[in-house]
Amino acid sequence: MTPFLKYLLGRFIAIPITLLIITMVLYGIIMLAPPDERAALYLPPRLPSHLTATQIAFELEQIAAEHGMNDPYLVQYGNWLREWLGGYWGWSPTLRSEVLPVLLSRTAVTLELTFYSLLAFIPLGLLSGVVAGWRPSSRTDVLFRFSAFVGTSIPPFILGLFLLSIFYVGLRWFPPGRSSISGLTFSTSTFKAYTGFLTVDGVLNGRFDVTLNALRHLVLPVFTLSLFHWATLGRITRTLTVEEKDKDYVLLARSRGLKQRSIVWRHTFRNTVSPALTSTALSAASIVTGVYVIEVIFGLKGLSELIVGGMSGAPDAPLALAFAVYSVLLVIPIMVTLDIIKAIVDPRDRLATEETDY
Amino acid sequence: MLDWRKFFTRRQNWLALLLVGSFFIIALAAPWLAPPDDPANPTAFKGVGRTFDRLPQAPSDESPLGTVGQLADLARYGFTPGQDRFEQWDVLYTLVWGTRSALKFGLTVTIISAALGILVGTISGYAGGMVNQVLMLVTDAFLTFPVIAAVWLFQRVLYTRIYNPFTLPEEFVYWERFLMRVDIDPIMLALIVFSWMPYARLVNGMVIQQKRADYVIAARAMGARSWRIIWQHLLPNAISPAVVFGARDVGSTVILATAFIFIGFAGSVTWGFMLVAARDYVIGLGGNPFAYWWTFIPISLALVLFGVGWNLLGDGLNDLLNPRTR
Numbered sequence: 026m027t028p029f030l031k032y033l034l035g036r037f038i039a040i041p042i043t044l045l046i047i048t049m050v051l052y053g054i055i056m057l058a059p060p061d062e063r064a065a066l067y068l069p070p071r072l073p074s075h076l077t078a079t080q081i082a083f084e085l086e087q088i089a090a091e092h093g094m095n096d097p098y099l100v101q102y103g104n105w106l107r108e109w110l111g112g113y114w115g116w117s118p119t120l121r122s123e124v125l126p127v128l129l130s131r132t133a134v135t136l137e138l139t140f141y142s143l144l145a146f147i148p149l150g151l152l153s154g155v156v157a158g159w160r161p162s163s164r165t166d167v168l169f170r171f172s173a174f175v176g177t178s179i180p181p182f183i184l185g186l187f188l189l190s191i192f193y194v195g196l197r198w199f200p201p202g203r204s205s206i207s208g209l210t211f212s213t214s215t216f217k218a219y220t221g222f223l224t225v226d227g228v229l230n231g232r233f234d235v236t237l238n239a240l241r242h243l244v245l246p247v248f249t250l251s252l253f254h255w256a257t258l259g260r261i262t263r264t265l266t267v268e269e270k271d272k273d274y275v276l277l278a279r280s281r282g283l284k285q286r287s288i289v290w291r292h293t294f295r296n297t298v299s300p301a302l303t304s305t306a307l308s309a310a311s312i313v314t315g316v317y318v319i320e321v322i323f324g325l326k327g328l329s330e331l332i333v334g335g336m337s338g339a340p341d342a343p344l345a346l347a348f349a350v351y352s353v354l355l356v357i358p359i360m361v362t363l364d365i366i367k368a369i370v371d372p373r374d375r376l377a378t379e380e381t382d383y
Numbered sequence: 384m385l386d387w388r389k390f391f392t393r394r395q396n397w398l399a400l401l402l403v404g405s406f407f408i409i410a411l412a413a414p415w416l417a418p419p420d421d422p423a424n425p426t427a428f429k430g431v432g433r434t435f436d437r438l439p440q441a442p443s444d445e446s447p448l449g450t451v452g453q454l455a456d457l458a459r460y461g462f463t464p465g466q467d468r469f470e471q472w473d474v475l476y477t478l479v480w481g482t483r484s485a486l487k488f489g490l491t492v493t494i495i496s497a498a499l500g501i502l503v504g505t506i507s508g509y510a511g512g513m514v515n516q517v518l519m520l521v522t523d524a525f526l527t528f529p530v531i532a533a534v535w536l537f538q539r540v541l542y543t544r545i546y547n548p549f550t551l552p553e554e555f556v557y558w559e560r561f562l563m564r565v566d567i568d569p570i571m572l573a574l575i576v577f578s579w580m581p582y583a584r585l586v587n588g589m590v591i592q593q594k595r596a597d598y599v600i601a602a603r604a605m606g607a608r609s610w611r612i613i614w615q616h617l618l619p620n621a622i623s624p625a626v627v628f629g630a631r632d633v634g635s636t637v638i639l640a641t642a643f644i645f646i647g648f649a650g651s652v653t654w655g656f657m658l659v660a661a662r663d664y665v666i667g668l669g670g671n672p673f674a675y676w677w678t679f680i681p682i683s684l685a686l687v688l689f690g691v692g693w694n695l696l697g698d699g700l701n702d703l704l705n706p707r708t709r
Contacts, residue, residue: 039523046524051536058540059556178691182642183683186665190673194666307581313529314639321646332535333647340543349532356527 032368040357044350048109051349052102055342060095063342064088066118109350115343120331124347127331133221134327135355138246139316140222143359146251146258147305151298153255154262158297159289161267169259176256181315185249185322192245199245246323250315254305261304265297299371306363310356328352385703396699402692410483417479427462427484427653428453429476433469439664439675440471448474449677451660460546460568460649462656472660478681481654485689488640488652489633492574497629499575500582501622507583508590508621509613519587526580530639533573534648542569546649570640570650578636582625589621623704627697634693641686657682 055063064085076084089095093104108115114125157169192199220226224243227236269275270293278288305312317329331348390396409416419425430453431446440450450471507518544550545559555563562572593599594617602612637652644655645662658665661678673680 039520042520043524043527046521047528050525054536055540057558062544177694178687180638180642180686180690182645183686186679187683190666307526307584310527310529314531317529317531318642318646329646332531340540342540345532345536345539349528349536352529352532353527356529360527 029368033365036361036364040361043357044353047353048106048350049102051346052105053098055346056098056101058340058342060089061085062340063094064092066341066343067092114347114350117341117344117347119341120344124344128328128347128351131326131328131330132355134325135316135320135329137222137224138243138250138320138325138327139313139355139359141224141243141247142250142254142312142316145247146255147302149251150255150258150305151262151294151301154259154301155266155289155294155297157259158263158266159270159293166263169263173256173260173263176252177260179252181249181253182318182322184252185245185319188245188249189323199241242325246319246325249322250312250319253315254308254312257308258301258305262297262301265300266293269293269296295371299367299373302363302367306360306367309359309363312359313352313356387703390699390703393699393702395695399692399695399699402688403696406482406486406689406692409479410486413479413483417473417476419476419480425480427477427480428457428656429473430470431473432471434471435469437469439661439678442677446473446475448478448681450474451657451664451675451678454656454660457656472657474657474677474681477653477657478685481652481657481682482685484651484653485637488571488650489637489693492571492578492636493629493632495575496579497582497625497632500579500584501586501618501625503579504583504586505590505613505618505621508587509594509609509617511591511594515587515591518583522580522583522587525577528577530573530577531643533577534570534643537573538569538649541572542649566651568649568651570643570648570652574636574640578632581628585624585628586621589624590617593617593620627701627704629697630700631694631697634690638686638690654682654686 061082067088068081068084093101096104105115112125114123114128116122117124117127120127153169157163157166160166220229223239224236227233227239275288275293278292317327317332319325320327320329321333328348328351331344414422414425417429419429431450434440434452437452439452440446442449450473453470453472503518503522507515538546541559541562544555545563599612599616602616607615640650640652641655641658644650644652645658647659650656658679661675661682664675664678
């Protein structure tokens with residue numbers, strides 16, 4: 026087996042272990058709520074008024090016994106895990122439906138935003154970091170450091186609000202929200218939802234107006250999300266490049282008469298990408314958190330709508346748990362993809378037996 | 384040795400100290416800067432009269448930064464009840480007292496999660512082998528978890544009874560009583576439980592590196608106990624990246640908490656609720672986004688400066704404590 030395959034395999038084996046640990050923790054938190062409280066979820070919303078307190082208590086006990094809510098932690102967790110693996114993620118009393126279909130139906134919006142943001146800030150961050158770090162204190166570097174400082178200083182949700190008030194209210198260039206794909210498939214029978222990504226489906230259906238419109242809706246949220254992460258990634262890449270450019274191998278390459286461009290992109294770049302992307306991979310969870318927040322600010326009806334819709338009311342444990350686990354499932358692919366990119370670009374990564382750089 | 388002289392020659396470090404210092408001073412001097420109605424029992428918000436069109440009132444002598452219509456549903460989060468939407472809140476008052484809540488929030492979260500992370504990182508790094516692998520696996524698992532889902536889970540599952548005004552005091556179970564006694568909100572709890580991992584990883588790496596250093600081997604050869612080696616030798620050398628990270632974290636946790644409050648979670652950073660109250664005026668009524676600037680500009684500015692101050696302090700400490708990384 027080649028080292029690369031071995032590396033990939035190791036990376037994929039870690040995923041189920043990660044999920045196991047995180048779901049055990051989350052389920053433990055859910056279990057803190059007393060069984061009565063959890064059983065009360067499954068009572069009908071309007072109880073007949075003639076029921077006495079003892080009758081309700083009896084009813085609750087019945088439900089708790091039926092769903093095994095008094096069992097020890099491991100038994101309940103095992104049951105939950107079995108159902109979860111079988112595709113049954115629980116039933117939400119507040120949504121009055123099963124949880125998984127609801128989550129799936131809202132994924133495309135969130136994914137589209139996440140995807141375009143990653144696509145925007147990762148290449149730009151690496152690029153500007155390298156360019157700025159190669160000649161420290163040059164005019165480009167000063168400009169970069171200033172904009173990166175601004176980018177890390179402004180909280181994304183405040184930036185989003187200000188952008189909305191300028192570009193939507195003031196200039197009327199970019200609207201918030203998003204046209205809904207079900208609306209399109211409903212109103213025009215020819216429009217088919219292949220991926221759920223409006224930008225992609227527009228092209229696939231030959232409806233470029235839909236794509237353009239979707240992009241117009243995406244500009245502000247993608248910019249808001251990317252700016253902060255661009256600045257962070259760019260700063261890290263810059264620091265790494267500054268360190269890297271004075272190393273012996275660069276001197277050697279230069280003395281061999283290699284062109285500047287080739288030294289930067291074929292030699293130092295490979296060495297800076299890997300640690301820089303490590304930092305992005307480690308903040309993948311905070312990127313997803315940011316995506317939810319920005320969705321709410323810009324009124325994109327993705328997964329975050331579940332959060333806003335269900336802020337108070339009955340303690341809907343099945344929904345909250347499923348949402349949490351589902352969010353982890355969004356984070357892991359980002360991490361794994363970045364790890365694989367790292368391993369492709371930098372051979373040291375896939376050969377290393379023990380991770381040493383943090 | 385720490386190069387304090389170099390630290391104080393940099394202008395940005397002075398700016399950092401100035402910003403962070405002034406937030407501390409504002410927090411300490413809050414009773415004088417914005418006198419509460421009842422000095423013995425200061426509230427988070429101060430009502431200053433009622434207006435029947437509910438519109439924010441422009442800055443005046445009485446309230447130098449204007450007012451904004453109050454949020455009516457804060458009572459369930461443990462704030463003084465808002466009777467109706469006609470009452471107006473003083474912006475300056477919450478700006479000043481919010482500094483206190485922001486510092487309290489940021490420092491509590493950072494100190495507790497840093498302590499947790501340093502503990503995990505040190506134990507796993509010093510023990511090495513199997514223990515290290517398992518603990519780091521747990522750390523990495525926690526790293527995949529978006530904290531917003533935790534806030535929601537906590538608020539939805541752990542706090543429903545706490546925020547329900549109809550729950551009788553004797554109905555609370557032990558952990559609910561604990562959460563109420565330590566006065567911790569769901570955002571704080573989530574941030575503590577899900578932000579210790581970077582510290583653990585940083586300290587773990589440093590401890591593993593330092594463990595093999597000659598002076599540690601010498602100490603062990605002299606018969607020093609494990610805890611003495613950790614406390615006297617490893618921790619002082621391993622802790623500096625965590626200190627830098629922590630300084631930056633104070634700002635970023637407060638910003639994150641404000642964002643969570645803004646989208647509707649229950650928290651304790653009162654700046655966040657002020658922004659919620661101002662939400663309708665940020666987007667602008669009738670096309671002019673800055674018609675009601677006092678409702679959101681001062682608070683946003685305070686938040687930005689809070690983040691910048693702690694960030695710059697982190698950069699300065701980084702130069703001071705880890706001079707090689709420059």
